[in-house]
Each structure stands twice: as structure tokens, then as C-alpha cells.
């Protein structure tokens with residue numbers, strides 16, 4: 001008995017792979033993986049190919065569009081890297097050793113941050129001199145360690161526009177005055193970065209610019 005098949009389908013002139021799974025179910029279901037660019041279609045066991053194809057052409061294109069809207073593009077793809085919100089080619093980047101790649105990305109972000117943090121520290125009248133560190137953090141964009149006088153930033157920030165990175169800089173420097181995330185804290189943040197909410201939303205959604 002057939003259980004799964006892989007098809008090629010054409011949607012508005014573009015060819016896609018579809019994994020068709022025949023299952024004991026009542027209705028047809030469709031998913032789309034934006035990274036792998038493949039559809040998965042779960043269908044009742046006796047569904048005809050014609051019906052499945054009609055279903056795909058009816059819903060496939062819309063589903064793909066919706067998924068693509070919420071799937072961020074890859075920050076690094078071959079020799080192309082999103083640097084400060086723009087997709088740039090770094091010749092032979094993909095052939096470098098991982099160490100060299102990381103060092104390059106780290107240095108690029110660090111040189112921007114060193115200048116930007118000192119600019120904002122002046123504007124915000126932050127007295128504490130901070131040491132800037134960069135870590136490949138995934139769960140946080142920045143950490144202010146006031147006792148150690150260090151600001152740690154996520155290496156992932158490098159992919160975002162300078163405006164977006166700046167909003168993280170302002171956030172972390174505001175912790176110099178208020179450690180928690182109270183209203184007092186956010187009134188400092190919004191004073192220096194009135195569109196903080198919009199910039200921060202892009203970080204959450206993986207919108208690089």
C-alpha cells in the first residue's frame with residue numbers, strides 16, 4: 001500500500017517538492033517548510049492524485065506566502081552575510097575555517113559597538129566605563145553586568161541594522177540607572193529611543209532591517 005510519495009508540482013511557474021503522506025484521516029492538511037522549501041500534504045488514504053493537485057494549487061501559493069512572511073531569511077548563506085541589515089558578499093567567506101568566520105563577525109560588530117556605546121554613554125550621561133564583550137548568545141540580545149562593569153552583546157545582532165542594534169545599546173545603558181524592567185526603566189529607554197517598540201519588534205521577528 002502506498003504510504004508516502006514525493007511529487008514535483010508547479011505553482012505559478014516555480015517547481016516545488018511535495019511530500020504526500022497517505023493517512024487514515026478525513027481531511028487534507030498542508031504544511032510548508034520555508035527553510036527547505038518543501039510542502040507536506042497529509043491526505044486520506046484513498047484520495048486521488050487529481051484531488052490532491054487541485055487542493056495544492058488552491059491553497060499552496062497562499063500558504064507559501066504566509067510562511068515566507070514569518071520565516072526570516074538565512075543570516076549567513078554561502079558567501080552572503082547580513083551585515084548591519086544588508087545582504088553583503090564576503091568573497092570566499094564560506095571556505096574560511098569556522099574560527100576565522102566567527103572572529104571576522106565578532107570584530108565587525110565590536111568595532112561598531114565600541115563607537116556606538118561610547119556615543120550613547122555620553123548622550124545618556126552614563127558615568128560607569130563599561131567593557132564590551134560579544135558572545136554567541138541566542139536567548140538574550142544584551143546583558144548589563146554592573147558589578148563587573150561589562151556589557152555583553154549577542155553576536156547575532158551583527159545581522160541587524162545599526163538602528164536596531166542601537167536600541168539594544170540604549171536598553172543596556174539604561175540599566176546603568178535602573179537594573180530592572182520597571183516603568184522608570186522604560187521611561188529612560190523611550191526618552192532616548194522613542195521608537196524602541198518598533199525596533200525591538202524587528203529583533204523578535206528576525207527582520208534584519
Ligand SMILES: [Zn+2]
Pocket residue numbers: 171175181
Ligand atoms: Zn534589560
